[in-house]
Amino acid sequence: MSFEKQRDEVAALCKKLLADGAVSRVVGFREGGVEGMSLPYIFTDPAGVDMLTWNSRCLPNLNGYLTGGEGNTAIVAKPCDARAVVALISEKQLRREDIHIIGLVCDGMVDANGDPLPACVECSVNCPPVYDDLIDDPDVAEKTGGEQVSNDTSLERFEAEIDKCILCFSCRQACYGCYCQTCFMDRGSPGWQPTVPGRGDKMLYHAGRTMHLAGRCVECGACENACASGVDIRYLIREVTNFVGELYDYRAGMDLDARPAMLSYAAGDREVGFLGGDGDGH
């Protein structure tokens, strides 16, 4: 089994879905980018599916392309893409019946030099948790846990990352979870948008986005992959993700029936989730 075999299976399936009218659009990848990068593409014609590709350079999260167009949409989904679909359904942004998930077992993507992407190294989900069709790869062993990374949460580290940022918002645009019609950064009243993009204002943006993603990050690494400046802000989001996981035993995008941690309240919720600090209240 290999990318090529998976690719042929996906292509045959996409052709059939489009030809049968089961879906009107397939969001997937085609070849043609520089440095071997695969490009997101929206297929609407069965004949066009010949261009479809699936390889180790299918980086972007495709969830930004799911809305729009008439009829149902199929997505060629890496496990993280599938998790994002599930999360969007949980947050009532998509309806399950409108989306056909073609899930692929995935061993991770690589950068232009062929090195595994950091998010893929840490990934612990190599089979989509929810799918309509599964394109398996028996050569990919089931993962029990991703590589553990030590997390330095010092202010110095935060500042070092922030200083690389040029505040272009490509991480926000790449993130499945950043779907607000008007981002808090773009609001006029109150004016969150920094008057002058200095270090503090960049911190405000990244800290704000991190908190908005509490319990919602699907760990796809799209933010990091999109960043041309080499900023790693994912470490901060990972910290919050782990915190939510410990507190509420919740992981975004894994279960269609689970209520998102930030959308539910129970009287017994631990106080540290509200007030922070070391106190527990129980």
Next chain:
Amino acid sequence: MAISKDVMRGFLAHLSAGRTLIGPVDTGKVIEYRKASPNEILMDDRVSYKSIKEFYFPQVERMFTFSEGEVQDHDNPAGCAIFGGKPCDLEALRVMKAVFTTGKFADPFFERRFDANLLIGVGCIAKKPGCFCDQVEVDMAFSDFCDIMLEDSGEGYNVEYLSEKGRQALNEYPPTKDVACGNTRKADPPQADALALSPAITEAGFFEAIDWAKSTETCQGCGLCSFICPTCHCFDFRDSSENGTVHRYKCWDSCIYPKFTLHASGHNPRESRAARYRQRLLHKYRYVPDNFGLTACTGCGRCVRGCPVGMDIRQVVKQVMEVQP
């Protein structure tokens, strides 16, 4: 005059005594121009993810302070010595100089940096993935829009000066004092696959030339391309007030952002992402050529390499060219 790269490092060390030295540095994750010591500066053929434009047009620049009825100008910048601008960057600076300093209004903030900086260009040895300078009449190895130009042979540099400022700087350092004046050299004639839009078509004609929505449907609208572009030069004014003192800043902006054209009435003439992408492309390939006689894309390829979803401006320009008469 041919010199070794060690001699060039010596020259940079000499320059760094009196000026802030800027050059390409490998930060481990990216290559970028920043304040650097002569030994940190890269002298290989790799290319940075951003251009040198921030040393002429910073992302944030304080223009003046207004306090108790008095306007105070500041930040008269000390000049930098910038090493390693690629020919695409230098040609982009030519575009920026035209935009900022010709016509009815000149931008003093750009102008004073331009006058204060010393710019050392370095030619490329090879094209990188996504580079297309040859398709927009830019010579990969040489540009005369700098003070000193170095043509890279791999082992060393062929050095020429192209301005009085460049001549003086070289003259002050004994090993480079005999460098000769460079010739202005015309770029190779346009190739068959040159990217240019026909002046015969009206602006409105381009608006419907292709299905812009289809061609740009995977663009995520992040605006990264305009920030890392060497020629994108749009900015916005921002004021910040503190205890009755107001600072006015000039900050990078991008036509890719929806707020760029949002009117106070709530109307937005460029409501769709496709309309915004079209503006960026036509600005580079039609409006600046019309107004200044220069193409505002120098084929550096940074947007092509940097785009998170692989949008490729060359492909969209080609689509437009295919339908133009």
